[in-house]
Amino acid sequence: MTSPALARPPVAHSRIEDAIALLTGVTLVSIGIAFLGSAGLLTGxxxxxxFVLHYATGISFGKLFFVLNLPFYWLALRRMGATFTAKTFAAVALLSLLSEVQTRLLHIEQLQPLYAALTGGLLMGMGFLVLFRHRSSLGGVGILALYLQDRRGWRAGKVQMAIDCCIVAAALATVEPQRVAWSVLGAVVLNLVLAMNHRPGRYLVA
Structure with a gap:
């Protein structure tokens, strides 16, 4: 017999809850990125x-991240809806802004690469999880992963893990192998967090 509590329909998040979640998720991701960047690592x-373009050109991470995400909003708008697209655009813009000003707020003199990979991946994974559960993302691969989960039933974490590992491996052309190896570990940690905690049907609140 189904419990009355379990039979209740899911209640949508309020706009205030969405705004707080967006700020929380982006902040966690930005700190994770700061950890990786301070150790000279990458992510997916x-x-x-x-990161790859930043290391190669010297252009700031925040500016590059914002521009690279622009082509994906069309897919988000067409497949995921206007609300999801607006939340994602806001999250990307906020992360780009935080990445620009964070060097003034957070100073890391030394960070061991293994610790940076593990902690940075964990923080980013938790940040993505918050955003995903509030129907938002940080663009790009996140949009594709959520689309495939909604349409195909493929776990967003596993999809993103596969793509992320390919992107990090491609960085071998510009980044030394040891740093790439630590970066792959960070990407695996990030996406394991998503694979274990963001499954179709597990979290029903829109």
Whole structure:
């Protein structure tokens, strides 16, 4: 017999809850990125591409991250809806802004690469989880992962893990192998958090 509590329909998040979640998720991701960046590591997705280009050109991570995500809003708008797209655009813009000003707020003199990979991946994974559960993402691969989960039933974490590992491996052209190896570990940790905690049907609140 079904419990009355379990039979209740899910209640949508309020706008205030969404705003707080967006700020929380983006802040966690930005700290994770700061950890990785301070150790000279990378990550997957658009953030990973932004890191590679940042190391190669010297252009700031925040500016590159914002521009690289622009082509994906069309897919988000067409497949995921206007609300999801607006939340994602806000999250990307906020992360780009935080990445620009964070160097003034957070100073890390030394960070061991293994610790940076593990902790940075964990923080980013938790940040993505918060955003995903509030129907938002940080663009790029996140949009594709959520789309495939909604349409195909593929776990967003596993999809993102596969793509992220490919992106980080491609960085071998510009980044030394040891740093790439630590970066792959960070990407695995990030996406294991998503694979274990963000499954279709597990979290029903819109």
């Amino acid at each position: 997705g658009m953030a990973g591409l932004a």
